[in-house]
Amino acid sequence: MAVFTNTTSPTPLSPTQVSVLDFFVPGSTSVLAAIELVLATNSYFRPLILCMLLAFLSRHVCRYVWGVAETHFASMVHIQYSSEVYDMVGLWVASQPFAHRARSSLARVGWRQTFDNKDGTEKKPLHYSPWKGTFYFIYNKRLFWFRSVEKDLNFRVEEVVTVSCFGSPTILKRFFDDCREAYLKLTKNKTTIFEHQDAKWKRTHVKSTRPISTVVMNEEVKAGLIRDIEGFLHQGAPAWHLSRGIPYRKGYLLYGPPGTGKSSLCLSLAGRFDLDVYILNISAIDSRSLSTLLAELPSRCVLLLEDVDAVGIAQPRQGETDISQAKADAARNQPRSQGKLSLSELLNALDGASSHEGRLLMMTTNHLDHLDRALIRAGRVDKKVEFPNADKDVIFRLFCMIFKQSEGDILDPKQPAEDETVEQYAHEFARKIPEREFSPAEIQSFLVEHRGSARVAVENVQEWIDRTC
Numbered sequence: 001m002a003v004f005t006n007t008t009s010p011t012p013l014s015p016t017q018v019s020v021l022d023f024f025v026p027g028s029t030s031v032l033a034a035i036e037l038v039l040a041t042n043s044y045f046r047p048l049i050l051c052m053l054l055a056f057l058s059r060h061v062c063r064y065v066w067g068v069a070e071t072h073f074a075s076m077v078h079i080q081y082s083s084e085v086y087d088m089v090g091l092w093v094a095s096q097p098f099a100h101r102a103r104s105s106l107a108r109v110g111w112r113q114t115f116d117n118k119d120g121t122e123k124k125p126l127h128y129s130p131w132k133g134t135f136y137f138i139y140n141k142r143l144f145w146f147r148s149v150e151k152d153l154n155f156r157v158e159e160v161v162t163v164s165c166f167g168s169p170t171i172l173k174r175f176f177d178d179c180r181e182a183y184l185k186l187t188k189n190k191t192t193i194f195e196h197q198d199a200k201w202k203r204t205h206v207k208s209t210r211p212i213s214t215v216v217m218n219e220e221v222k223a224g225l226i227r228d229i230e231g232f233l234h235q236g237a238p239a240w241h242l243s244r245g246i247p248y249r250k251g252y253l254l255y256g257p258p259g260t261g262k263s264s265l266c267l268s269l270a271g272r273f274d275l276d277v278y279i280l281n282i283s284a285i286d287s288r289s290l291s292t293l294l295a296e297l298p299s300r301c302v303l304l305l306e307d308v309d310a311v312g313i314a315q316p317r318q319g320e321t322d323i324s325q326a327k328a329d330a331a332r333n334q335p336r337s338q339g340k341l342s343l344s345e346l347l348n349a350l351d352g353a354s355s356h357e358g359r360l361l362m363m364t365t366n367h368l369d370h371l372d373r374a375l376i377r378a379g380r381v382d383k384k385v386e387f388p389n390a391d392k393d394v395i396f397r398l399f400c401m402i403f404k405q406s407e408g409d410i411l412d413p414k415q416p417a418e419d420e421t422v423e424q425y426a427h428e429f430a431r432k433i434p435e436r437e438f439s440p441a442e443i444q445s446f447l448v449e450h451r452g453s454a455r456v457a458v459e460n461v462q463e464w465i466d467r468t469c
């Protein structure tokens, strides 16, 4: 039997060649095989196929060369979405033309507005930032690129941004310094508030700093607090504490009925000393997350624990320590507390190694008597400040604050400032309201409702008292 062999048919690629080619240009062997087949059957397609092959190869070669150049010659900085640096870079990027041209963007409601000094009258403004892709831009006459990808970080998908440029990391760091400066300018006279999600701090608000004069309380107490914090934040304070073996921390407990200005004062003090506020919700964390969160605090900040009596670390029952209470609860088959955190775990975390030096702890409560003494012992709480309901002086000053002209007011020429008359009304108003019956929040709310006329406010207050009491 005769056997005919086709001598013009292409020799198939050996398995070794296949794997080597595929290593450099994935999918190339399948393409080559297809080309070989076409070339063998019809030579008319050869030039066309050659062009396609060149286009295919040049794309892969370019990608390969860029990858090698990026790996070996580019500097890069990675930023996680949950980090504050993300906001710094994000704000800069959002203001650049390339961000507006990006074909893949993330739309958010009112994100940039948080930082702007605008009046917030525009309803739900939309903001776009480049998202999922690589975006090129020129900065200081150099090519930079910004890559946004989603990554799975500990079972949580989070955007990770990488900013890169060719050359030394110094150039890149200069870019980050510029972003930081722009961010600080934008957040000047603002208080940034952080809350936690999954053991990570995340900026949730940027509020205009509230002038401390607008928190109406005993002026001596207020001045004492300010002096105390000034001393604590003084340049030489860390070394002073260190040389005496005293932990460089400060703790305050503000207590009193609801609506007396405890939270307002905390935020206002933070703004005055240019400190960021980190609000810890202890009912929502376990001890491991707490240690992580405390370890991540910056060296100077306010750590705010609001309503410490209400979060499941309340005083143990009489005669029981925290541990004996836990045992007793276990024996009764009851959960130990509302939260996941026990008092001893909280105290350990606040005192422990993970707790940052230089932090200012502020705790607020409506029920001083519900708190465990261990939580508020000297050393943990250096000062306890009472916020009572409004006395005559506070009522008078609240009235003046509402009705006297202030710097930011848009003045009505028909109603010239008459501070003396306002003061007379304020005295009359304070005379009518029983002392320590109403919180400043209640009085302020009534006054705001009547802000159109001081006279009407005075006239209507008796009816309001009768209705409210």
Ligand SMILES: Nc1ncnc2c1ncn2[C@@H]1O[C@H](COP(=O)(O)OP(=O)(O)OP(=O)(O)O)[C@@H](O)[C@H]1O
Pocket: 214, 215, 216, 217, 256, 257, 258, 259, 260, 261, 262, 263, 264, 265, 364, 365, 366, 387, 440, 441, 442, 444
């Ligand atoms: N002493 C005060 N001076 C000026 N405004 C006050 C004062 N107390 C309360 N307010 C006003 O009342 C509102 C509530 O105040 P704030 O949240 O500070 O009270 P609080 O004591 O922290 O209340 P809670 O114990 O319920 O947390 C705020 O709008 C604040 O402006």
